[in-house]
Amino acid sequence: MTVAMSEAQLVDLVISWVQSNHRPGNSRNGKISADTDLIAGGLLDSFGFIDLIVFIESQSGCKIDLTDVDPSEFCVVKGLCRITLRNQ
Amino acid sequence: MTSPTSKLANPIVETYSRLAEHYDDDPNLHSCWGQGADKALGSIHLKDDYRLILDIGCGTGRALAWLASRARSRVQFVGIDPAENMRNLALRRVQPFRNVQIWDGSFEHIPLETGSVDYLFSIFAFHWTTDPDAAVREVRRVLKPGAEMDLFFIGRDNGREFIQKTTPIFLKYMGPALLLESARMRKQLTKEAAHQLFAKAFSPPELSIDESYQTYYDTLEGHWGWWVRIEGHFMQIPAARKEECDGEVKNALQDLVEGRGIPYTIHQLHVRLRRG
Numbered sequence: 054m055t056v057a058m059s060e061a062q063l064v065d066l067v068i069s070w071v072q073s074n075h076r077p078g079n080s081r082n083g084k085i086s087a088d089t090d091l092i093a094g095g096l097l098d099s100f101g102f103i104d105l106i107v108f109i110e111s112q113s114g115c116k117i118d119l120t121d122v123d124p125s126e127f128c129v130v131k132g133l134c135r136i137t138l139r140n141q
Numbered sequence: 142m143t144s145p146t147s148k149l150a151n152p153i154v155e156t157y158s159r160l161a162e163h164y165d166d167d168p169n170l171h172s173c174w175g176q177g178a179d180k181a182l183g184s185i186h187l188k189d190d191y192r193l194i195l196d197i198g199c200g201t202g203r204a205l206a207w208l209a210s211r212a213r214s215r216v217q218f219v220g221i222d223p224a225e226n227m228r229n230l231a232l233r234r235v236q237p238f239r240n241v242q243i244w245d246g247s248f249e250h251i252p253l254e255t256g257s258v259d260y261l262f263s264i265f266a267f268h269w270t271t272d273p274d275a276a277v278r279e280v281r282r283v284l285k286p287g288a289e290m291d292l293f294f295i296g297r298d299n300g301r302e303f304i305q306k307t308t309p310i311f312l313k314y315m316g317p318a319l320l321l322e323s324a325r326m327r328k329q330l331t332k333e334a335a336h337q338l339f340a341k342a343f344s345p346p347e348l349s350i351d352e353s354y355q356t357y358y359d360t361l362e363g364h365w366g367w368w369v370r371i372e373g374h375f376m377q378i379p380a381a382r383k384e385e386c387d388g389e390v391k392n393a394l395q396d397l398v399e400g401r402g403i404p405y406t407i408h409q410l411h412v413r414l415r416r417g
Contacts, residue, residue: 076305077298092312095305099324100297106321119318127317128309 057141058113063134070108071096071130087131109133115140153269153326154223156373157200161226165201168366173357174265175367177407178204180355181264181293187212188289191259195283196220197248198266202231202241209238219253221246248276251283258283260290267294267412268327273338281342290414296352297331299408306393314378314386323374335410343414351411358402361395 064087071085075096091097106117115137126132182204196205199220209218218241222228228243235241246252248270270276312320332352378386397403
């Protein structure tokens with residue numbers, strides 16, 4: 054069962070997931086924030102994003118619609134969380 | 142009659158077919174991928190008791206022709222590929238060999254009888270499968286009991302140098318939805334995921350999976366020579382913007398240059414099946 058989440062809760066969840074699942078060679082323990090660009094920082098590639106979206110959808114109960122999403126919003130932690138919550 | 146793969150046409154197959162005539166151009170053959178494919182092919186040793194040998198994703202038939210030229214004539218070779226123009230080139234290449242046939246097919250649809258294949262190989266094709274579970278079941282189906290197999294394909298961490306540089310550019314030109322859709326076309330597995338997948342149909346000690354990381358250095362032009370292999374990913378970038386995108390990608394790759402050239406690391410998985 055999933056419950057409605059606040060943006061702050063979702064941001065924490067995403068940061069925690071990225072800290073455990075980021076690409077090898079990018080040790081950023083403790084340095085990922087809501088404003089971190091996950092692609093420019095090399096933390097996730099497109100496969101990583103696929104895994105992350107599956108995780109977010111399973112946790113939030115939201116189906117994330119990426120149609121017409123601004124790329125610069127998508128790749129930042131808080132942006133991705135806002136996209137998710139817009140679908141709630 | 143509907144061909145076994147026509148219903149499964151996808152951008153990758155369509156693009157391989159459209160660009161087939163460029164596939165054996167020198168820049169691709171001499172690229173890191175050409176070298177990697179030759180290395181995999183060189184590791185294949187055909188045994189005297191193989192009767193039917195299958196190459197899945199045979200492309201233009203280079204591996205089949207090379208192996209057929211070294212095999213006894215009583216061995217039958219079959220190559221399958223879903224890309225029509227690739228098959229046409231393969232047919233021309235294997236024409237001198239009466240024991241080689243080229244058919245339409247893919248990992249998910251192998252046009253051979255159950256339990257008929259003695260040895261199955263595939264070089265850099267399995268990651269294009271659209272349904273890994275169905276592909277493994279189909280491979281299992283066509284192999285004889287005691288058959289052997291070598292599958293070489295790219296792993297999850299392939300091309301790591303390029304990925305970090307090019308992903309922001311492809312995101313800009315494709316947008317998030319298309320970028321992820323494009324990534325889903327490749328089934329790049331970790332070694333652990335590959336083991337879980339193949340263990341559904343095969344068991345140790347016959348089954349083993351190795352992984353390797355081999356870094357190749359080349360010029361920008363050298364690397365661009367193998368771009369023909371991945372053009373299918375970019376079909377949905379409007380033509381007017383494609384040239385601009387290519388320019389940005391080239392500039393980004395040029396930033397990677399070091400003493401020996403621009404590095405590209407192939408993460409290869411090798412699924413091996415041997416008689417117990």
